[in-house]
Amino acid sequence: MTLKWFVQILTDYWPMFIRGAGITLVISITGTIIGGVIGLGIGVVRTTPVPGKGSGNLLITLKRIFLKIVNGILVSYIEFFRGTPMIVQAMVIFYGSAMLFGIHMNRLFAAIFIVSINTGAYMAEIVRGGIISVDKGQFEAAHAIGMNHFQTMINVVLPQAIRNILPATGNEFVINIKDTSVLNVISVTELYFQTKSIAGNNFRYFEAFLITCVIYFIMTFTVTRILRYIERRMDGPESYTLNQMQVATAEDMLRLNQQNN
Amino acid sequence: MGKIIEVQHLNKCFGDNEVLKDINFSVEKGEVVCIIGSSGSGKSTLLRCINLLEKPTGGNIIYKGENILDHKHDVYQYRQKLGMVFQQFNLFNNHNALSNCMVGQIKLLKRSKEEAEKIAMKYLRVVGMEQFINARPRQLSGGQKQRVAIARALSMEPDVMLFDEPTSALDPEMVGEVLRVMKELTSLGLTMLVVTHEMGFAKEVANRVVFMDKGVIAEEGPPEQIFNNPKQERTREFLRRTLN
Numbered sequence: 001m002t003l004k005w006f007v008q009i010l011t012d013y014w015p016m017f018i019r020g021a022g023i024t025l026v027i028s029i030t031g032t033i034i035g036g037v038i039g040l041g042i043g044v045v046r047t048t049p050v051p052g053k054g055s056g057n058l059l060i061t062l063k064r065i066f067l068k069i070v071n072g073i074l075v076s077y078i079e080f081f082r083g084t085p086m087i088v089q090a091m092v093i094f095y096g097s098a099m100l101f102g103i104h105m106n107r108l109f110a111a112i113f114i115v116s117i118n119t120g121a122y123m124a125e126i127v128r129g130g131i132i133s134v135d136k137g138q139f140e141a142a143h144a145i146g147m148n149h150f151q152t153m154i155n156v157v158l159p160q161a162i163r164n165i166l167p168a169t170g171n172e173f174v175i176n177i178k179d180t181s182v183l184n185v186i187s188v189t190e191l192y193f194q195t196k197s198i199a200g201n202n203f204r205y206f207e208a209f210l211i212t213c214v215i216y217f218i219m220t221f222t223v224t225r226i227l228r229y230i231e232r233r234m235d236g237p238e239s240y241t242l243n244q245m246q247v248a249t250a251e252d253m254l255r256l257n258q259q260n261n
Numbered sequence: 262m263g264k265i266i267e268v269q270h271l272n273k274c275f276g277d278n279e280v281l282k283d284i285n286f287s288v289e290k291g292e293v294v295c296i297i298g299s300s301g302s303g304k305s306t307l308l309r310c311i312n313l314l315e316k317p318t319g320g321n322i323i324y325k326g327e328n329i330l331d332h333k334h335d336v337y338q339y340r341q342k343l344g345m346v347f348q349q350f351n352l353f354n355n356h357n358a359l360s361n362c363m364v365g366q367i368k369l370l371k372r373s374k375e376e377a378e379k380i381a382m383k384y385l386r387v388v389g390m391e392q393f394i395n396a397r398p399r400q401l402s403g404g405q406k407q408r409v410a411i412a413r414a415l416s417m418e419p420d421v422m423l424f425d426e427p428t429s430a431l432d433p434e435m436v437g438e439v440l441r442v443m444k445e446l447t448s449l450g451l452t453m454l455v456v457t458h459e460m461g462f463a464k465e466v467a468n469r470v471v472f473m474d475k476g477v478i479a480e481e482g483p484p485e486q487i488f489n490n491p492k493q494e495r496t497r498e499f500l501r502r503t504l505n
Binding site: 057059060135137138140141142143144145146147148151155156159160163236239240241242243 | 312314332337338339340341343344345347349350351352353354355357364365368369391392393394395396397400410413414417
């Protein structure tokens with residue numbers, strides 16, 4: 001009887017489920033955050049305007065060459081990590097680092113490392129898209145009051161870009177929660193790996209994995225709800241309050257009346 | 262009265278298209294100069310070249326005796342001295358009206374938050390937007406946005422105010438409120454360089470009117486001369502077309 005098995009598995013193995021879910025969350029949260037930071041950095045560098053050719057000034061020419069090289073490296077990184085499966089990257093990095101360099105990575109560390117650089121590659125393009133989508137007038141207005149590229153990014157463009165890419169970032173987050181399951185190939189004790197062990201004890205694959213299915217869904221659903229909340233917070237209130245203190249003087253009232261007429 | 266900005270032999274090409282051809286002109290302290298001319302005559306490009314949003318292809322721009330096209334010159338420092346008002350307002354969408362007027366003061370002029378707020382409020386009052394300090398740009402009408410944009414530029418306390426067709430993107434009934442604010446500014450003794458299609462405004466407030474045609478300055482002089490007694494045939498032609 002299936003229902004009996006559900007109860008049985010839950011009562012016997014709930015600490016393993018919880019621990020697995022915990023590891024999954026740790027990997028996906030840290031991975032998404034580090035990946036997001038990598039993506040932000042790369043996105044800003046990749047949208048830095050490259051100065052035009054033939055200015056004659058040595059410093060500008062050097063800057064131009066430097067930016068070109070950096071851009072080349074970043075594009076290779078993005079293309080490589082977007083273009084190969086994470087499950088394969090995990091194998092290559094985890095066993096490769098041990099074989100070639102003698103580095104025996106802690107499995108949890110390796111998992112976070114792999115998810116981070118993988119997410120970073122996707123986030124770099126998402127951030128770049130977010131920056132490009134900010135109206136050109138915003139850059140111009142910031143430049144016109146004397147901000148340089150970095151100040152423009154920090155004070156004006158990135159806050160808007162981040163708001164715009166939040167839905168896409170939420171996607172990445174959800175994908176990461178689910179895709180950490182592939183890291184069972186390097187024996188990280190995340191939720192999928194734990195479930196496999198549990199099911200292996202009693203051969204009740206359906207019951208064990210159905211429970212895991214529900215746990216995954218609860219995690220992803222909670223994350224999307226939280227992100228929606230953050231989006232609304234960033235949008236600010238729909239209405240605004242008038243600053244009434246300032247209209248107290250007669251002159252101001254007079255001017256307000258004139259304007260209304 | 263000294264020259265604040267002097268443009269010498271300015272050239273600007275977009276690819277093969279020469280938009281500005283050997284422009285020479287200057288703005289003196291306290292002067293209100295209006296630049297008029299038909300679309301595509303290069304007036305906006307000239308204004309954008311002056312604060313280096315467009316990089317001139319050739320020539321010099323002398324600001325207070327220094328050539329700002331010199332590589333050693335700090336572009337960012339120079340731009341802080343010029344207030345720019347755009348046709349499309351370009352208020353910072355992630356800031357409310359008050360903080361639009363404060364962010365430049367705090368980050369660039371290193372003013373304290375209290376001082377920046379005091380100055381921002383002062384200029385928001387000048388443009389009559391002190392009630393709306395909590396509003397975000399998307400909650401304001403075009404005319405209100407442009408008034409906040411003017412206050413933002415004024416809050417940096419620039420030497421020169423540049424206006425790039427400030428009323429062209431506005432609904433007709435909002436043009437008046439922005440022009441009224443700009444007229445008020447002239448009484449504050451600000452140096453203003455205004456690219457505009459509002460002939461009435463130019464006639465009334467300008468000390469000098471510059472008429473541009475096909476990338477050159479075709480005629481310049483006091484408004485009485487340009488509007489009542491134009492010397493050039495093409496000025497007459499342009500005025501006939503726009504005023505009728």
